[in-house]
Amino acid sequence: MNRFEYLAATLFLRILRLAFSRLPVRRDRVVLASARHPRLEGNLRHVNAVMRRRHPDLRYVLLMEPYSYRFGAKLIYLLRMGRAMYFLCTSRLFIVDNAYLPIHVGPHRAETTVVQVWHAAGSLKHFGLDAPSRRRRTERAFLHRYYDYVIVAGEAGRAAYASALRTPVERVLALGSPRTDFFFDPDAMASARARVLRAYPMLSGKRVVLYAPTFRGRGPRKRAAPGIDAARLRSLLPDDHVLVLKTHPNLDPHATPTDGYDVVIDPGTEVNDVFTLADVLVTDYSSSIFEWALLRRPLILLVPDLKQYRSNPGLYLDYRTDMIGTQVSDTDAVAAAILDDTFDASEYAAFVERHLGASDGSASVRFVERFLSGDTLPSHVSHD
Secondary structure, three states: OOHHHHHHHHHHHHHHHHHHOOOOOEEEEEEEEEOOOOOOOHHHHHHHHHHHHHOOOOEEEEEEOOOOOOHHHHHHHHHHHHHHHHHHHHEEEEEEOOOOHHHHOOOOOOOOEEEEOOOOOOOOEOOHHHOOOOOHHHHHHHOOOOOOEEEOOOHHHHHHHHHHOOOOHHHEEOOOOHHHHHHHOHHHHHHHHHHHHHHOHHHOOOEEEEEOOOOEOOHHHOEOOOOOOHHHHHHHOOOOEEEEEOOOOOOOHHHOOOOOOOEEOOOOOOHHHHHOOOOEEEEOOOOHHHHHHOOOOOEEEEOOOHHHHHHHHHEOOOOOOOOOOEEEOOHHHHHHHHHOOOOOOOOHHHHHHHHHOOOOOOHHHHHHHHHOOHHHOOOOOOOO
């Protein structure tokens, strides 16, 4: 949104907030909301499953309404945000995984607790208000305010999340990343593996090399990562290897060239599901590195633009000293790293302890115990 659009949307939502705040708060209602996907994914999906299992008596509302940059779609989105404001004003617990405009237009009611679970398992590249943008002043004026709590995967992420999401560090809780519970559940992993194999049977019996980079740019200017020549890489790998592409879910799948890959995974498939089959991950600055580290499998970082990326958008971790995996700058080096049989996972333990220390398979349970334990619901934070 530009500044005028933010101003108009904020005025509209504030008027609705005044009206809806006269209504009673439903203590039995929990809302999960996202402007990223049309369905539950990641942290929201895992938290939702445990809440429903442990508290089936509560009423759950799902607001899955992806934002679009087209003008007509923006108007429809604003009307949906008006509906979201009603639920924000009348619900006990409101959980989000990204910026969500109704939250940010002003302080919410004291009877409501707003929790940000974010959509990534760790802080790698600068995000939120730490991310550079030509519209940074506008975003700082309108976004990432009024969270009561922010949930992170481990102690190391608390400072970054506090800065990026404008939340006091004491309100950033290292309860663990709910989406990582998947990797501690053998049945869930086996089910996901079988599901992916049904969709892509050609992966069976092969050494799976997964290329899953993040995007470049922001907003409508998102673009594919540079650096890999898939046809060249495929020619350098033996026949028992299969080269798989998984594009970022927030990137137009048509923006990434697909020539040279043996398999292109559907954008709607969660990358963690594909991880169950992958033997090697090739990525760059994707936060999926954190989840991959839990598997203790080879990681190759294709980072020809590392110097530039350190400046824009910036990194919370120093790739020279703090990162696991093998760093390379071209396709031939990727092939050499894939074929190197001297993989050593010893460095992974310290990395996981530092960044995912609270992600032990019980993160979703801890979340539910913290925020839905009867009369011990954490107090609302004054945002005056």
